[in-house]
Amino acid sequence: MKKILFIAIVFCLSIVSFYIIKNVKTNGIKIGKTIYVEKNAAYLESRFRWILNRLKDPETGKIPEGIRRKELEFAKTLPNDSEKGLKSSGTWVNRGPFNVGGRTRAMALDVENENTILAGGVSGGMWRSTNSGQTWAKVTGDEQLHSVTCITQDTRAGKTNNWYYGTGEIYGNSAGESFTAFYFGDGIYKSSDNGMSWSPIEATLSNTPQIGTDFDLTWNIAINNAVDTADIIYAALKGKITRSTDGGETWTQVLGGGAVQSYFTDVKITSDGVVYAALSDEGDKKGIWRSANGIDWTNIMPSSFCSTYDRIVIGLNPSNENELYFFAVTPSCGQASYTFSNEYEYASLWKYTYETGDGAGTNGTWVNLTSNLPNNLESNFDNLNCQGSYNMVVSVQPGNNDVVILGGTNLYRSTDGFTSQNNTKQIGGYKPGTNFPDFKIYENHHPDQHVLAFLPSNSNVLFSATDGGVFKTSDCLAENVVWESLNQGYLTTQVYALSIDENNENDVIIAGFQDNGNFYVNSSDPTSSWVMPLNGDGSFSAISSDGGTYYMSIQNGKIFKMTLDNGGLPTAFARIDPIGGESYQFINPFVIDPNNDNVMYVSAGSKIWRNDSLTYIPLAGNYDSISTGWFKMGVVGNYNSTEISALAVSKNPANKLFYGTIARKVFRVDSANTGDPIHTRINDSIIFPNSNVSCIAVDPRDADKIMITYSNYNTYSLFYTENGGKWWNKVGGNLEYNIYGTGNGPSCRWASIIPVGDSTIYYVATSTGLYYTYHIQADSTEWTNVSSIGNVVTEMIKFRESDGLVVVGTHGGGIYSTKLSDNAINNQVSDNQYVNLFPNPANGVINLEFNATETPEKVLILDINGKVIKSILHISKIQKIDLMNIPQGVYFCISQFKTHKEINKFVILK
Structure with a gap:
C-alpha cells in the first residue's frame, strides 16, 4: 500500500529536477537560458489529478488495467493509409527535436562491436547506433509497443546476436501505478539479429496462461552466460523474480510473489552464474538474496x-x-x-x-x-x-x-x-x-541518472542514460569531466503541447515537452537544432499574428510573453498570468483570439480570465503574476462549477469562446471579448458519466461546426455538430470498440477541422496514433491511421490554412509535419470510399457495394476479438451477406483487394 501512496506523492518529485535551467549546446554555442524556475512542490498533486482526469474510466475512477496492450491490439483492426494505398495528402516528416533526447532507462553496448549502442525511450521505442551514438535508427516497428525500460545482451560465444528488453515503467512515468496508460508494458521483446528487429516473446504477453500480466512491468533482465546448454534468463518484475531456461518460452517464479509482494526488485548475475536479487521491504520475500543455481535462495x-x-x-x-x-x-x-x-x-x-x-x-x-x-x-x-x-x-x-x-x-x-x-x-x-x-x-x-556503461576497450570512456537522453564522456576520471550529447537524431521526446505561426508562412514550431521545457525551431530541415527559450514542463504556447511576440507556458498555468532573437533565445520577457488565478491544471490551456492579438483567455479551475491588453504589457523581466489587462469572467447564466480542461475561440464569426470541463460539459460564450457575457451550455444532449473534454475543434470557416473529444477510456470519444450544438452526432465510428464507447478503443486527445480548398479533412490525435477522415458519417465514420507516425501516443495538432501546414506532437516520438494539397485532398475524397456497407446497424443481412473498379478477392467477417466468423469468395459488385445465425454484437467486415484492404465496422442488433 505504501508504494501506491508514493505514486501520488513521492514519485512526482522525480520531475522537480526539470524545473531548472538547462544548458543545451550545439557546436559549442549555449542555446538554453534561464527565465523561470519553480521550487514549489505543490504542483505534484496537480500533475497526478491532470493525468487521472484525462484517462480514467469515468465509472470506476481508475485507468483500465492492461489498456495499452488492448488498445494496440484493437488499433491493428483499423485501416491505415499504407494498406489502402493512400496518403493523407503530403509526406509526413519527423521534425525532431533532432538534438534533444527523451527519458531513457535502457542502454547497452554490443560486446562484439563497442561502436554499436542500443538505447530505449520510456515511450519512444528502441533505437540503435552503429557509430558510438553519432547517428541513430529506430528499430521498434511503427505498430509495436514503444515502451522500453531495460535491456541486456546474451554475451556467450555464438549467441551475441540475441538481445532482450523489458517494457513497462513502474515508477516515475506520466502515469505511475494508478495510471497505466502511457507506459504500461506488455512483455519482454527479443532480437535475434543483433538488435535490428524485435518481436515480443509470446509467453510474456498479457493474458497468456503462463503468467497473466506479470511481465507488463519489468525492472530488469539478466542472462546467465555461464551455461552453454540452456538459455537461462532472469526477469525482475514487480513483486517477483522469474526464470526461464529456454530463452523465454516458459517461465518459473523463483523468488517473491505471495499474498504481499515487493514493489521494487532488481537482479544481477556474475559471469559464473551466481544470482543476486533485491526485493523491497513490503513483500513477504523482502531482502537481499543470493543463489548459486537460481533456484535455491539465501537471504x-x-x-x-x-x-x-x-x-x-x-x-x-x-x-x-x-x-x-x-x-x-x-x-x-x-x-x-x-x-x-x-x-x-x-x-x-x-x-x-x-x-x-x-x-x-x-x-x-x-x-x-x-x-x-x-x-x-x-x-x-x-x-x-x-x-x-x-x-x-x-x-x-x-x-x-x-x-x-x-x-x-x-x-x-x-x-x-x-x-x-x-x-x-x-x-x-x-x-x-x-x-x-x-x-x-x-x-x-x-x-536523473538511470544507466551507466563503460567502453570495453577503454573503461575511462563512460556512457550515461538519463531523462535527457544519452551522453558520453571520454574520461570519467578527469578532474573536470566533459560530456558529449549523443542525442542527434535520437527522437524520443514527449510532447505535451505545441504551436505554429498560423498567420505567416514560415517554419517556426514551439513545443512543450515533458520534463524538457519549451523548445523552438525555425527551419524545415529535420536535422536542425532546436533551442529552449523557457524551461519547465512545457505547456501551451502561441505566436502573435505578426510573428514577433511569443507566448509560452509551463506547468500549473505560468505564462510568459517574450521576444526572441534570430537564434530563438529570449531578448526580453515578462510573466503575465493573472494575479488571483488559482486551481490551474497541470498542463493548463490558454488561447489567443485569432481575430485580435490583444485578447487572451486562460482557464483557472472553474473560472476563465480574459486579458484585452496583451500587446500593452511591458516585457519587464518580472517573474511574478500581473494584473494588467486581466478580468475574471463572472458567474452568469448556466455557468460551470467544475474544472475547465479545454478552450477554443471562433474565427468566423468572431468572438465566440468555447470551453469544456473535466465533467463532460461544453459551453459557448458569445461576444466573449467584452463585458461579462452569458455562458450557455451547448451539449446538454450528451449524457454519460463525467468525462474529460480534451479538445474543442471549431471549423475556422463556420463556428457552428464543432468537434469535441473526450479523452477518457471506456467512454464515447468524438461528437460533431453543424448547428452550434443544438444536435450532436456520434462520429467515433471505427475508433470506438463498440457503439457505447466502452472497451478497448483509444484515448482521443485532440481534433482539428482543416479546410483545404473546397474540401475538409478531419484529424484526431489519439493514444494509438493519428487518424483522419474526409467524410463525417455519424457513427459510420471511418477513421484511417497515418502509418508513417504509427501507434505512438499523439497529443496535439496545429494547422495553417494558407499553405496547408499540419504539425502533430507525439508523446515519445517527437514532432511530425506535412503539407496538405488541394488536388490531393480532392483525389482522396473521390477515391476513398471503396466499400459502402448497409444497413448499419443490421439485422440478419448486410449489403456491400463496391465503388472501386475491382471487387475484392475475399471478404472476411470478424468478431470483436478478431475471430473469423465468415469467409466469402467470388464477390459480386453488390454483395449480400447472410448473418442470420450470428449473434448480436460488434463486427468487422474486411474486404481484401489485390493491393489493399478496406475495413468496415458494423453492428448486429436483434
Missing part, C-alpha cells in the same frame, strides 16, 4: 541494514565479482540528505564481499558506506537525491576497484569506493553549486 541481508527500504539497485564489480554494492532508498534511516524540494531524503550504501558457502552471516562481509554518501554540500542541488527511488544507479569501473560511480539526480564519482567523503566528486546532473533562483545543469549532461 544475505545484514541484520544492521535499515528495516525500511524501498528500491535497492545492485552494482557488480566486474573485476572482482565477489564484490557488490547495494544502493538503497531507506526512508527515515541511513544518510539524510536535504534536497532542492526542501525535504529530507534518506539513502544507504553497502558493500558486500562473498567469502564462502551460502554467503550469509559470516560467509560474507558487509561494510556500511552510508555515512559517505554525498550530503551537506554547497547547494541542496548538490546533495544526493534519489527522488523516491525514481533515479538510481551504481557501477564499478572495470579494472579499477576503487572507482565507484553512483547516480541520483546527479552523478557522483568516488575514487576510494565511498570509504570516505574526501574523494567524491560530482560529475553530472546539475551544475555543482547551482541554487535558487537561477538553476543550471552540468554542461552537456542532464539530471
